[in-house]
Amino acid sequence: MGSLVGLRVLVTGGTSGIGSGIVEHLRAEGASVAFTGRSHRRGSTLGQATGAAFVAADLSDSAAIRDMVEEAVDSLGGLDGLVLSAGVLHRARLSETSDDEWDKIIDLNVVAPFLVTRACLRHLHASGGAIVTIASGTALWPEMELGAYSVSKxxxxxxxxxxxxxxAHHGVRVNAVCPGDTAAGMSALVNGGGPRDHGPPVMPPAGRLATPADAASAVAFLLSPDSAFCSGAxxxxxxxMRAALRAHRVRG
Amino acid sequence: MGGRTALVTGGTSGIGRAIVEHLSGAGMQLAFTGRDVGRGTEVAAATGATFLQADATDRGRCDESIDEALAALGGRLDLFVSNAGLVFAAPLEETPEAVYRELLEVNLTAAFRYSRACLRVMRAQGRGSIVHIVSDAAIRGIHHIPVYTISKTGLLAMSEVLAAEAAPHGVRVNAVCPGATVPGVQSTIAGYDHHAEDASTWGPAPSGRHGSGTDIAEAVLWLASGAAEHVSGATLRIDGAASAAMRAIARA
Structure with missing residues (x-):
């Protein structure tokens, strides 16, 4: 039991990748957790393993989002934290991105977080809670092969x-975590199916890919009183990975 | 620039109108879009540019306007200026879903769709220039107009990603970020008339004045010219130092 005992947290996109790492970590730190996801099977497995409450939700439907939030807040008995981890990845250049792909990326990565937040705000105002969004390294420095995804993040x-x-005047803090390339990270792809093989990833200077646990511990910090004056961070x-432009050498 | 061709979206008022006037004055052959037929006809008569009625929320009509522009411009497109935009002033907490979606559609998605189509044309030509009229809000954020800020921030990322993608094809893509400009963004969401930008609520820049449409149009002309041949993926703030350093005086 750790630093988050007593905190009631809703995590979107908690059934896989970084999101499930966050659910596991927050539970290990003592928080009460409800989480959403698309897969009922993975949701119930993770729920049983961690004691977190799985709430099924379609984040493309604003009415469903309101119902999901009310169900989650009821099960938690209030809300102190919201982690917006649900998102969708699409590997394509902008010129190769169709309207349908673009719309799905904007809907799930930009509109849905707004709708979930809107539905949670009054609960968070009541508790003086915290929001953590899971953005992406591509939000800090976009990638050409992740065109629309970078824009959305x-x-x-x-x-x-x-x-x-x-x-801020409600005492609610809102911060962003920007994970770099993460092993077992994004599994939700716009064009369906599993992650495609794009060859070996470019390693960050640290010499390894991020793990879901790396992002999860940052989230735990930003939900905890240890980060009491962090907001907009x-x-x-x-x-x-994005600390400097690493020149593309052709020789030597 | 004599004889060069350009398409400008949102050319019937504000900064867009100044761009149409300025580029026409420099001898370019222009087509421009806008919602208002009365204003469009007036600008066309004054400049000799071709007016194409199109609402940026109407994707089918936007697509047609690109074909019509190419026909009017003799099948060649040297410059595309993505300028059409909407503003909305309210906290996110009070922003209706429809408004959130419409600002993303006009300020981000329409700009993406036009840019994607124009890039296709320019790639075939082996040259061309795209300029996105973004905003100071995309760099520092303006919390009075949060949805506008979110959409313009996405647009700036889009401009950068597209620049990387277009560069090997001889096409340059740049972003211009105006500060408070008179006349600036005149358009808001239908049914929310009181949210149109009112320059009187903005203090002047440290330079002592607001920006003018001509300030922005001059930059667009330069970015489109051979003098800017190695300028791509650039962000050019034109705001009289308004966003250069934090000032204690906020918007009224």
Missing amino acids: RALLSMTQMLAVES VLAVDGA
Whole structure:
């Protein structure tokens, strides 16, 4: 039992990747957790393993989002923390991104976090709680092969900071975690199926990929009283991947 | 720039109108879009540019306007200026879902869709220039207009990603970020008339004045010219130092 005993937290996109790592970590630190996800099977498995409450939700439907939030808050008995981890990845250049793919990325990565937040705000105002958004390293420095995804995560980062300003007088803190390439990270792809093989990843200067636990411990810090004056902050968890432009050498 | 061709979105008022006037004055052959037929006809008569009625929320009409622009411009497109935009002033907490979606559609998605189509044309030509009219809000964030800030922040990322993608094809993509400009963004969401930007609520920049449409149009002209041949992926703030350093005086 750790630093989050007594905190009641809702995690979106908690059934896989970074999100499930967050659910596990928050539970290990003593928080009460409800989490959403698309897969009932993974949701019930993780729920049984961790004691967190799985709430099924379709985050593309605003009415369903309101119902999901009320169900989660009822099961938790209130809300002290919201972690917006649900998202969708799409590997494509902008010129190769269709309207349908673009719309799904914007809907799930930019509109859904807004809708979930809106539904949670009054509960968080009541508790003086905290919001953590899971943005991405691509929000800090976009990637050409993740065109629309980078755009959506940059917009999500902006939403985080706008919310931080307008929520501050309610005592609600809003911060962003920007994970770099994460082993067993994003599994939700716009075009369906599992992650595609794009060859070996470019390693960050730290020499390894991030793990879901790396992002999860940053989230725990930003939910805890240890970060009481952190709001509107952007925390890169990327092993220095985006700390500098690393020149592309052709020789030597 | 004599004889060069350009398409400008949102050319019937504000900064867009100044761009149409300025580029026409420099001898370019122009087509421009806008919602208002009366204003569009007036600008067309004054400048000799071709007016194409199109609402940025109407994807089908936007697609047609690109074909019509190419027909009017003799099948060649040297410059695309993505300028059409909407503003909305309210905290996120009070922002209706429909408004959130519409600002993303106009300020981000329409800009993406036009840019994608224009890049296709320019790649075939082996040259071309795209300029996105973004905003100071995309760099520092303006919390009075959070949805606008989120959409413009995404747009700036989009401009950068597209620049990386377009560069090997001889196409340059740059972003211009105006500060408070008179006349600036005149358009808001239908049914929310009181949210149109009112320059009187903004203090002047440290330079002692607001920006003008001509300030922005001059930069667009330069970015489109051969003098800017190695300028791509750039963000050019034109705001009289308004966002250069934090000032204690906020918007009224």
